[in-house]
Amino acid sequence: MPFIDQFTDLTPVNVVVNILDVLLVWFVIYKIITLIKGTKAVQLLKGIFVIIIARILTVFFGLNTLSWMMDEVLTWGFIGIIIIFQPEIRRALEQLGRGKLFARTNLQEAEEQNRLIEAMTKSVSYMAKRRIGALISIERETGLNDYIETGIPLNSVVTSELLINIFIPNTPLHDGAVIMHKNLIAAAACYLPLSESPFISKELGTRHRAAIGISEVTDAITIIVSEETGAVSLTSNGDLHRNLSMEEFETRLRKVWFGPEPEVENSSKWPWRGKKNG
Known part of the structure; x- marks a missing residue:
């Protein structure tokens, strides 16, 4: 044949x-x-x-x-x-x-990943305790340039102090979202697309609707700190995870951002860890 x-x-x-x-x-x-x-x-x-x-x-x-x-x-x-x-x-x-x-992950990248997780968790913990509203979107594979252009460009190294300062109420950059590109804060006061889903709870405000909206059209990770309750939430791939404790937030953020946590860090290195969210 x-x-x-x-x-x-x-x-x-x-x-x-x-x-x-x-x-x-x-x-x-x-x-x-x-x-x-x-x-x-x-x-x-x-x-x-x-x-x-x-x-x-x-x-x-x-x-x-x-x-x-x-x-x-x-x-x-x-x-x-x-x-x-x-x-x-x-x-x-x-x-x-x-x-x-x-690209491949190496030891230097792992250390940078730990630094970013530490900065994000420390700043979110601080703002949650004081009920400072925040919206932080982290770019992954899908580019966010269209949304970065709606804000004020910063191109700054990510630190917890800078993130906290941006969202202090009544400051020029606090209204809107911070967008991170790689290990930099690309821009602040950015506008994100609001979700039009009819299934979103009515008790959720504009920040949560914007976080869900950006996760529906991109693969970005978005962090929300509620101004009313101080509750911490996270969106990824269209899913909203609400009322996370700081331990849950750090674990979930690391998993969706970088993958499983490497066994190279000691919790005593970060003394702010383990403090309960006020």
Whole structure:
């Protein structure tokens, strides 16, 4: 049989090349899925799968008119996708050009991660005790440049003192969100998109609605400190985690931001740890 002959005629070199070819294809698919995970592109991908399944069903049941409509959607839909998602495609290509897809964590990065977690937890603990309202969004894979441009640029090193100072009431930068890019505070007083979900509790205010909104369209992590109650909440991938203790907040923040906590730190190094949230 011709199909069987295609495999029996392969040389060892061809076998290795074909295996590498398949592995590279799967690697590219994996990286694409990693890039769009937690973004609005995931919903788009689900919609494409629905259209493809509908197209197959129209052929199976002989629905010619509907089949023609599906063909038109698939033909012109990809052009529409490129136009609508041009910013996301551009940012993905920029990340690829910077070699970010192949970056590896080393000891220096782990130390920087611990420093960032310490600064975030210390500042949030301080503001929660004093009921200072705060909204902090942390950029991950999906770029937040569109939202950074709505605020006041800072490009400052992340410290707990600076974060606290920004959100002190009646100061020029306290109204709006702080957006972090890598290990820097990119901008303050930024505007985030408000969620339009009808399922959000009516008791949640603008900060929580903005935090949910940005998590629905990007993979950003957003931290909220309630001005009314001092409660600490966190959003990620469209999920809202409310009324977190400081231990829960630190654990969850580290997990969604960097992954499991490395066993290299002693809690005595951070004396502010373990204090109850007032």
